[in-house]
Amino acid sequence: MNTNYKVSVETSGETAIVYASDYLNKLSGERIERECRRQIDAGCRTIVVNFGETEIVNSIGVSILLGVIDAASGAGARVVFSDVNEDTIELFEMLGLTNHVAIQG
Amino acid sequence: MPENQQKLIHTFGALAELGHEVSQKNNFQEMIRTSLHLLLGALGIMRGGVARYSRFGHELNMLAVRGLGDEFPLSLTICNEDERQFLTNGTVPIEIAQAKVLPFFQIYDRSFAAKKLELLVPLVIRDEIVGVVLLGEKANGEPYSSYDRDIICAMTRHIGVGIAQRNLMAELERRAEENRRLYDDLRMTYKDTVKAFATAIDCKDKYTEGHSVRVGKYSEIIAAELGWDDEQVEGAAVAGYLHDVGKLTVESSIINSPHRINAKETAALNKHPVIGYEILLPIHHPYADVPLAAKYHHERLDGRGYPDELCDRDIPYIAKIVCLADSFDAMTTDRPYKRRRPANEVIEDLQYNAGRQFAPELVTAFCRAMLKEITLETKQKKFRRLLGREYLEADGIVPLLKNALNGMNGTSSLTLVSLD
Numbered sequence: 275m276n277t278n279y280k281v282s283v284e285t286s287g288e289t290a291i292v293y294a295s296d297y298l299n300k301l302s303g304e305r306i307e308r309e310c311r312r313q314i315d316a317g318c319r320t321i322v323v324n325f326g327e328t329e330i331v332n333s334i335g336v337s338i339l340l341g342v343i344d345a346a347s348g349a350g351a352r353v354v355f356s357d358v359n360e361d362t363i364e365l366f367e368m369l370g371l372t373n374h375v376a377i378q379g
Numbered sequence: 380m381p382e383n384q385q386k387l388i389h390t391f392g393a394l395a396e397l398g399h400e401v402s403q404k405n406n407f408q409e410m411i412r413t414s415l416h417l418l419l420g421a422l423g424i425m426r427g428g429v430a431r432y433s434r435f436g437h438e439l440n441m442l443a444v445r446g447l448g449d450e451f452p453l454s455l456t457i458c459n460e461d462e463r464q465f466l467t468n469g470t471v472p473i474e475i476a477q478a479k480v481l482p483f484f485q486i487y488d489r490s491f492a493a494k495k496l497e498l499l500v501p502l503v504i505r506d507e508i509v510g511v512v513l514l515g516e517k518a519n520g521e522p523y524s525s526y527d528r529d530i531i532c533a534m535t536r537h538i539g540v541g542i543a544q545r546n547l548m549a550e551l552e553r554r555a556e557e558n559r560r561l562y563d564d565l566r567m568t569y570k571d572t573v574k575a576f577a578t579a580i581d582c583k584d585k586y587t588e589g590h591s592v593r594v595g596k597y598s599e600i601i602a603a604e605l606g607w608d609d610e611q612v613e614g615a616a617v618a619g620y621l622h623d624v625g626k627l628t629v630e631s632s633i634i635n636s637p638h639r640i641n642a643k644e645t646a647a648l649n650k651h652p653v654i655g656y657e658i659l660l661p662i663h664h665p666y667a668d669v670p671l672a673a674k675y676h677h678e679r680l681d682g683r684g685y686p687d688e689l690c691d692r693d694i695p696y697i698a699k700i701v702c703l704a705d706s707f708d709a710m711t712t713d714r715p716y717k718r719r720r721p722a723n724e725v726i727e728d729l730q731y732n733a734g735r736q737f738a739p740e741l742v743t744a745f746c747r748a749m750l751k752e753i754t755l756e757t758k759q760k761k762f763r764r765l766l767g768r769e770y771l772e773a774d775g776i777v778p779l780l781k782n783a784l785n786g787m788n789g790t791s792s793l794t795l796v797s798l799d
């Protein structure tokens with residue numbers, strides 16, 4: 275596991291944008307989930323996960339995103355997926371992630 | 380891309396990665412966590428956990444959990460009936476809602492319901508339960524299809540194999556450790572026995588109290604100075620401890636006679652090397668040559684020793700070491716009708732007898748070890764403890780030792796032809 279990896283995050287008001295990057299697909303992606311939980315605990319109401327630098331999402335990535343969704347729904351926060359490519363949208367639809375998040379172009 | 384095709388690619392990707400993950404010798408905890416991610420992510424399952432079964436405690440201990448919250452029990456107990464049912468069931472998903480007859484599901488009903496857990500998969504590998512996988516609802520809200528169940532079977536079997544492998548490794552490590560401890564115990568027992576014997580031998584001879592133990596220590600010093608490895612050095616010490624074991628059968632009156640003993644008594648006493656050999660031979664020693672050291676420790680290089688009047692090359696090396704250690708102790712301790720000789724005289728004796736009674740390279744090694752200790756080249760205090768500081772650091776000892784070392788160079792005319 276790459277121990278130097280730092281999650282990219284931008285905050286503005288009650289919104290946090292978290293960049294999924296490629297690390298989402300590895301065990302190190304658990305840091306993305308932890309960062310989202312931290313933001314929610316700090317009062318963030320909308321978590322935007324940006325997939326601009328994420329070509330594909332594998333099963334580990336899906337599991338981590340489900341963790342983010344679970345954390346958000348437990349706290350009454352909203353999850354938005356942005357910059358998602360077409361194939362990935364199809365995958366999210368098929369697995370039911372789109373039932374829980376809003377997709378932004 | 381058609382939906383079915385994409386589903387296949389996604390789930391088979393997860394299956395392939397899981398197989399790879401389990402076959403790698405990675406950190407076990409990370410392997411289990413990754414496996415759980417792969418399983419949940421393959422089918423879009425909101426929550427779940429992997430537990431390992433401990434047969435001794437009849438417990439399922441959670442190794443990894445996702446979305447089960449802080450209140451979910453980390454350890455679940457199962458009874459014999461549950462165990463039997465899980466075994467018969469094999470690695471196939473059990474519908475938690477349909478399995479309420481089993482005690483296990485009755486006990487944990489509330490925890491399972493609170494987290495909407497739907498399936499429990501017993502991990503059965505080679506007719507043994509190694510753990511379970513718990514799975515919650517799917518993100519799309521749909522019930523598990525038969526396709527989903529097939530994928531779950533395949534993936535959980537991999538996880539089961541991963542846990543079974545880990546159990547096997549742990550068992551192997553435990554046995555190796557147990558074996559090592561048993562071996563250590565045996566060696567300790569052997570050493571204690573040897574020391575007890577040495578003390579018994581020394582008790583018999585009231586004038587030479589502690590002789591066997593000291594001969595053991597001097598033999599150890601010589602072997603270490605020769606650069607032998609730890610085990611060989613220990614073997615030399617044991618040979619020293621036991622060299623006079625044959626004296627146990629010699630009459631105490633002969634051994635403890637305050638006067639010079641007569642010819643008949645001498646003959647009886649001189650049998651002790653052979654008797655010692657016969658005592659030691661049937662015992663299995665971890666070190667070779669212990670019996671031979673006892674048999675030949677009174678032989679001399681010039682052939683004037685006993686019992687077999689062997690010459691240099693025929694005398695076992697270990698016996699030569701013990702012989703030097705034995706004679707040195709005899710010269711440096713008080714005897715019934717002789718006080719111990721001063722250190723300088725003893726060194727001169729060793730030098731004079733190198734090649735006659737003693738192997739010169741052993742005398743060299745012995746003198747070198749002594750010089751190193753006196754000149755503080757080594758921090759060890761072995762000679763000091765055995766002989767006393769005053770005795771050892773008498774005037775003129777250092778030049779005498781240096782002279783002895785220069786004069787002998789480890790060989791003599793006698794040993795040139797007879798090095799083992």
Ligand SMILES: [Fe+2]
Nearest residue numbers: 622623676677
């Ligand atoms: Fe002896």
